[in-house]
Amino acid sequence: xxxxxxxxxxxxxxxxxxxxxxxxVLFLIVHVGLNACIFAxxxxxxxxxxxxxxxxxxxxxxxxxxLFAGILLHIVQGWSLELSNRAARKKGYAIPxxxxxxxxxxxxxxxxxxxxFLFLVMHIAHxxxxxxxxxxxxxxxDGKEFHNLYGEMLQLFQGNLLVVILYVLGCFALxxxxxxxxxxxxxxxxxxxxxxxxxxxxxxxxxxxxxPLVFALMPISMYMGWIK
Amino acid sequence: MQHYNMNLTLKVWRQxxxxxxxxxxxxxxxNISSEMSxxxxxxxxxxxxxxxxxxxxxxxxxxxEGICGMCSMYINGRPxxxxxxxxxxxxxxRAYQDGDTIVVEPWRANAFPVVKDLMVDRxxxxxxxxxxxxxxxxxxxxxxxxxxxxxxxxADDAFAAxxxxxxxxxxxxxxxxxxxxFVGAKVSHLALLPQGSPERKSRAVNMVAQMDKEGFGxxxxxxxxxxxxxxxxxxxxxxxxxxxxxxxxLTEDK
Numbered sequence: 001x002x003x004x005x006x007x008x009x010x011x012x013x014x015x016x017x018x019x020x021x022x023x024x025v026l027f028l029i030v031h032v033g034l035n036a037c038i039f040a041x042x043x044x045x046x047x048x049x050x051x052x053x054x055x056x057x058x059x060x061x062x063x064x065x066x067l068f069a070g071i072l073l074h075i076v077q078g079w080s081l082e083l084s085n086r087a088a089r090k091k092g093y094a095i096p097x098x099x100x101x102x103x104x105x106x107x108x109x110x111x112x113x114x115x116x117f118l119f120l121v122m123h124i125a126h127x128x129x130x131x132x133x134x135x136x137x138x139x140x141x142d143g144k145e146f147h148n149l150y151g152e153m154l155q156l157f158q159g160n161l162l163v164v165i166l167y168v169l170g171c172f173a174l175x176x177x178x179x180x181x182x183x184x185x186x187x188x189x190x191x192x193x194x195x196x197x198x199x200x201x202x203x204x205x206x207x208x209x210x211x212p213l214v215f216a217l218m219p220i221s222m223y224m225g226w227i228k
Numbered sequence: 229m230q231h232y233n234m235n236l237t238l239k240v241w242r243q244x245x246x247x248x249x250x251x252x253x254x255x256x257x258x259n260i261s262s263e264m265s266x267x268x269x270x271x272x273x274x275x276x277x278x279x280x281x282x283x284x285x286x287x288x289x290x291x292x293e294g295i296c297g298m299c300s301m302y303i304n305g306r307p308x309x310x311x312x313x314x315x316x317x318x319x320x321x322r323a324y325q326d327g328d329t330i331v332v333e334p335w336r337a338n339a340f341p342v343v344k345d346l347m348v349d350r351x352x353x354x355x356x357x358x359x360x361x362x363x364x365x366x367x368x369x370x371x372x373x374x375x376x377x378x379x380x381x382x383a384d385d386a387f388a389a390x391x392x393x394x395x396x397x398x399x400x401x402x403x404x405x406x407x408x409x410f411v412g413a414k415v416s417h418l419a420l421l422p423q424g425s426p427e428r429k430s431r432a433v434n435m436v437a438q439m440d441k442e443g444f445g446x447x448x449x450x451x452x453x454x455x456x457x458x459x460x461x462x463x464x465x466x467x468x469x470x471x472x473x474x475x476x477x478l479t480e481d482k
Contacts, residue, residue, distance in 0.1 A: 001433050006477040010406075010446035011436050011470055081446055085404035088445035089337050094239075094252065095305035097401060101455025107403050109448060184449040190471025193464065 013081055018188035020074040021181050025207070027067055032211050035218060038227060044150025045141050051149040055131060075117055082110035105176040106184070112177040119170035126156060157222035164219045171216035178208035232262045234326040238273065240285055241333045243342050250342065252331075262322040266309060267292060267299060269321055286345040294318040294458065297393030300400070301346055302333040307397035307456045315395065315458045335396055337405035339443045352442040353394050353410060359438035360431035361414040363423050382420050389417035391459040398453035398461075404445030409453040411439050412465035419472055429476035436473055 006012050034054065037047035054060045105112065130136050131149055139148035157164055182204030186192050192200050221227045235258045243250030257273050264272070267289050274284035290298040299316035303309040309319040324330065332346060340348040378386075390413070398409035415432050418424030424431070447466055454463040 001477050001480055005437075006474075009436055009473075010440050010444075011473045012477070014446055014448075014470070015474060081448075085406070085445035085448070088339070088405040088443060091336055093302060093305065093333055093336055095331050095333070097305050097452060100306050101401060101452040102403075102450035106448070106450040180449075187449045187463070187467045188447070188470055190467050190469075190474060192467045197464075 013077060014188045016073065016077050017081065018185040020070045020077070021185040022189075023066075023070045024074060025178070025182060025185075027070075028211055032214050036214060038150065038153065038218060039221075041227060043228070044139075044148070044154075047150045048139060048141060048146045048148060051131065052146050055147065071120070075113065078110065078113050103180065106180040109177065109180060112173050115173040116170065116177055119166070119173065122166065123170070127152065153218070154222055154228070157219040158225075159223070161223070164223045167219040168216050171212040174215070175208050175212040178212070179205065182207055229262070229322055232326070233259050234262065234321070234324060234328070236260055236269075236324065236327075237329040239329065239331045240346070242285070242345055243334075245344060246341055260321055262320070264321045265292070265317055266301070266303070266319040266321065267317050286343075286347050288347050289317060292317040295393060297395035300335050300348060300350070300396060302335060302400055304331055307335070307400040308395075308458055313458055313460050315393075318458075335400035337396075337399050337444070339405065339407070340396060340399065348396070350394070350396050352444070353396065353407070355442065356407065356411060356435050356438045357394075357414065360427065360434040361418070363418060363427060376422050378421060386417045386420040389413045389420070389461065389465050392417075392457075392461050393459060395458060397456045397458060399444065401452040401456040402445065402447075403450060403452065404448060406447045406453075407439050407442070407444040408447035408466045408469065409457065409461055409463065411435050412463075412467075412469035413461045415469045415472055416465040419468065428472060429480050432469065432472040432476045433480065436469075 007016060034050045035047070037050050038044065040046040127149070130152060131147055136147040136149060136152055138145045139151060140146075157167075183192075183201050186196075186200045186204075235256065238255045238257055239252045240255060241250060242253045255273055255277075257269065257276070260269050260272065267287070270285060270287060277284045288298045288300050290296040292299075294315045294317060297315075299308075301308070301316045303316065303319070308314055308316050310323055311319055334340075334342050334346045335348045335350075337348075339352045340350055343349050392410060392413035394410060396410070399405050399407050402409075415428075415435060418431065419428045449463070449466070451463055454461065
């Protein structure tokens with residue numbers, strides 16, 4: 001079998017979705033961990049230092065290129081699969097099956113993914129663009145100048161209910177996308193059997209609830225004034 | 229359970245041939261016994277239609293004991309009707325009450341074109357089997373089944389996968405019209421056995437290639453196939469197919 005055939009068959013395309021999906025799950029661990037530094041209650045010192053490391057060190061900057069490539073591949077491949085899967089049934093049923101046998105979110109990965117894509121556009125414009133391209137206000141920590149990304153977060157979320165709601169909705173979309181995607185990726189990669197299934201499904205459910213919850217707490221805490 | 233009779237309203241998909249657009253036709257059916265099977269109920273309706281000089285409803289059936297995989301009705305939004313692990317022929321009218329309306333549609337998938345009314349062409353499945361769903365025995369008779377010792381768990385898993393009757397309910401239920409549960413079952417029951425081992429790589433690759441060629445969608449692991457499978461084929465077989473396919477793709481010599 002040619003390499004091209006391996007990755008363009010229906011199973012191969014799903015393998016790419018699964019591999020990029022797990023890569024993005026790993027990214028989420030890094031992202032939620034670093035951002036949780038805002039809960040250090042030190043006025044953003046630890047968070048700004050962590051953000052500075054991610055923005056200035058060569059290793060995360062190179063990984064960042066891989067991250068963008070992974071996200072792009074996941075989105076483009078996802079859309080292409082969604083379209084070809086929809087096209088496989090030109091004439092539908094008068095009475096759809098609905099929730100008889102499958103969960104709504106498992107059938108709505110294309111929609112949830114598209115919502116996440118829209119969220120990402122907003123999210124990148126809010127934080128990535130100013131910190132990497134247009135620049136941020138400086139802040140002095142221990143006599144050294146750092147980008148004040150923490151200040152940017154506070155400014156965005158304090159007193160801005162609409163943005164906070166959009167971020168929380170983004171977290172809901174992420175939770176449902178992960179609730180199906182996490183375990184589905186392992187199934188697609190053929191990594192589940194009866195012995196590992198409970199582990200994969202359990203870890204998937206825990207991850208899908210915990211990570212979006214911690215993410216959602218960030219704008220909520222700033223809006224409510226729990227962290228300043 | 230107490231026997232009872234019922235009057236029903238049937239909405240059935242009628243389509244003269246593959247080129248016809250097709251439409252729903254509504255039929256009242258009277259005095260249906262709760263002891264009848266669903267297909268016997270359709271037989272009664274067809275007798276009635278023939279007496280009225282109308283065209284009877286065309287539908288697939290053969291053994292009528294739940295093992296041949298021919299019957300293929302999508303009943304009230306579920307392949308093979310409301311019961312678990314059940315084929316249309318084994319669905320009995322005690323599942324319904326007097327006055328119920330039942331909507332009957334054919335399997336819907338581009339790869340299963342409608343031939344007439346409720347009959348679809350499932351030869352796509354035959355072509356997938358022809359692509360590799362067999363073991364090659366070049367000479368002599370088939371060896372005795374117990375000549376090769378096989379551990380019990382493996383034999384059981386292989387048997388459970390081999391229980392697939394190829395009815396196509398998995399495709400009919402899947403939002404992507406994916407045939408992965410069918411192909412997963414067929415690849416699994418041979419891959420788990422020593423007799424299937426020599427050809428396991430080419431089998432997985434060729435059967436998936438044929439499946440794609442027939443126009444079935446990709447699997448998104450929603451689990452709808454497993455939920456409607458009359459033989460309870462586990463979705464675990466899809467994970468095994470994914471594994472077999474990639475192992476073959478990465479390690480084949482050619």
